[in-house]
Amino acid sequence: MTRLTLYTNPMSRGRIARWMLEEIGAPYDVEVIAYGPALRSAEYLAVNPMGKVPALKHGETVVTECAAICAYLADAFPEAKLAPSVQSRGAYYRWMFFAAGPLEAAVTNHSLGFQAKPGQERMLGYGSYGLVLETLAAALSQTPFIAGDRFTAADVYVGSHLIWGMQFGSIAPRPVFEDYTGRLTSREAAKRANQLDDALAAEQQGAAASSAG
Incomplete structure (x- = not known):
């Protein structure tokens, strides 16, 4: 392999x-x-x-x-089976790259306190922070996963943005976001990944504390 x-x-x-x-x-x-x-x-x-x-x-x-x-x-x-068939990838590609472009840019700019002046929204590519979150919320209100009825790689990426955003306060919790991320964090693969990285982070912190002492 x-x-x-x-x-x-x-x-x-x-x-x-x-x-x-x-x-x-x-x-x-x-x-x-x-x-x-x-x-x-x-x-x-x-x-x-x-x-x-x-x-x-x-x-x-x-x-x-x-x-x-x-x-x-x-x-x-x-x-x-983490990607739909090529013929069914419209929503999959759309939301994967929506998160990589408009969502990440809007959330980052909002967190940094940047706000476009009236009339400049079209220059940003995402319009406004509020528009981005409303668009995502509307999509998630229609299907259990971002690209339809089953979990895909797009959920790993979109879901990660929402999980971290709500955790660190850059995205305000909404019931539709919490329901969606709850379905994702209950997956065994998500639990394993978090456990592995949490253990690695603790190991690094311990090593740093030992070297500082």
């Missing part, structure tokens, strides 16, 4: 890629990249020139950006 390696840090978006890997069920290795000089090392920049995590290596193929990692793994491991 072609080797899978996840380059990650437990305090990063690498948690999204970890969850996706747990969903596909294939064995994988983990390379933890500490924040600081390691991210800018020549060795890691050869993997991801942006110097950020996560990154995924599958044999000689390197994939970066969480949405791309989720989409790639769904296609590379079709037996996991």
